Amino acid sequence: MQTDSIIIDKRPVIVALDFDDLSLARALVNSLSPEKCRIKVGKEMFTLFGPDWVRELVDKGFEVFLDLKFHDIPNTVAKAVKAASALGVWMVNVHASGGPDMIYAAKDAALISNTPPLLTAVTILTSMDERQFGAVYDTGGIDEKVLSLAKLAESSGADGVVCSAREAGSLRRHVDKHFCLVTPGIRPKGSAVNDQKRIMTPSEAIDAGVNYLVVGRPITQASLPASVLSEINASIVQLT
Numbered sequence: 556m557q558t559d560s561i562i563i564d565k566r567p568v569i570v571a572l573d574f575d576d577l578s579l580a581r582a583l584v585n586s587l588s589p590e591k592c593r594i595k596v597g598k599e600m601f602t603l604f605g606p607d608w609v610r611e612l613v614d615k616g617f618e619v620f621l622d623l624k625f626h627d628i629p630n631t632v633a634k635a636v637k638a639a640s641a642l643g644v645w646m647v648n649v650h651a652s653g654g655p656d657m658i659y660a661a662k663d664a665a666l667i668s669n670t671p672p673l674l675t676a677v678t679i680l681t682s683m684d685e686r687q688f689g690a691v692y693d694t695g696g697i698d699e700k701v702l703s704l705a706k707l708a709e710s711s712g713a714d715g716v717v718c719s720a721r722e723a724g725s726l727r728r729h730v731d732k733h734f735c736l737v738t739p740g741i742r743p744k745g746s747a748v749n750d751q752k753r754i755m756t757p758s759e760a761i762d763a764g765v766n767y768l769v770v771g772r773p774i775t776q777a778s779l780p781a782s783v784l785s786e787i788n789a790s791i792v793q794l795t
C-alpha cells in the first residue's frame with residue numbers, strides 16, 4: 556500500500572487501558588509517556604472511575620480516546636458527546652449503525668467545544684468473524700458492511716471509523732485521505748489473540764493505511780509494558 560498520501564501520525568499507538576484496579580492502571584500510566592502513545596479509556600474504567608480518571612490522564616498530558624461507543628437517539632448522543640468534549644478528550648466515538656442523524660448530531664455537539672475532539676464511528680467490532688456477523692445481519696459480509704458504514708460515517712461528518720486493519724486497504728480506496736482509520740485487534744507476532752477475531756500486526760496495519768493502532772492486552776498484560784510499546788513503535792517507525 557502506498558502510504559505517502561496518507562497523513563500518518565508520529566504516535567500511532569493508542570494504549571487501551573482496561574483495568575478494574577486504579578492503582579495498577581496508574582502504575583502503568585506512570586511508565587508511559589504522552590510523547591510515545593495516546594491512551595484509550597473504555598466502558599470498564601469509565602464506569603468504575605468516571606470522569607475524574609479521564610481528567611487525571613488529560614492533566615498528565617495524554618491525548619485520551621474516550622471509547623464509550625455511544626448508540627442512542629440523536630439528542631441523547633449529542634448531549635453525551637458534549638459532556639465528553641468538556642473533559643478535554645482527543646477522540647470520542649459512536650456506533651455508525653446509529654444512523655446519519657445521530658452521527659451529525661454527535662459531530663455538531665463536538666464542534667461546540669473550544670477544543671473539539673475527533674469523532675469516530677464504530678463499524679463492525681473486531682471481535683466478530685463472519686459467523687458472528689451472520690447471526691446479526693441477514694445479508695452481505697463484513698467487508699461490504701464495514702465499507703458501507705464507513706461511507707455513511709464519512710458523509711455524515713465523522714472524522715474517521717473504528718474498524719479492523721484487515722479492512723483498511725479497501726477503505727483507503729474509497730474514503731478521503733484525511734478520514735482516519737482507528738484499528739483495535741492489533742496483535743504483535745506471537746501475542747495471544749484473546750477474544751479478537753480480525754487481527755493484524757502493527758506493521759501490517761500501518762502498511763495497510765491505518766492511522767491509529769489500538770493496543771490493549773499485548774501491552775497492559777506484559778511484564779514490561781513500556782518495552783512492548785517501544786518495540787511496537789520501533790517496528791513501525793520506518794513505515795511512518
Ligand SMILES: O=c1ccn([C@@H]2O[C@H](COP(=O)(O)O)[C@@H](O)[C@H]2O)c(=O)[nH]1
Nearest residue numbers: 571597679680681739740769770771772
Ligand atoms: O471493534 C472494536 C472496538 C473497540 N475495541 C476496544 O479496543 C480494545 C482492544 O483491546 P485488546 O486488549 O488489544 O484486545 C478494547 O478496549 C476494546 O474494548 C475492540 O477491541 N474492537
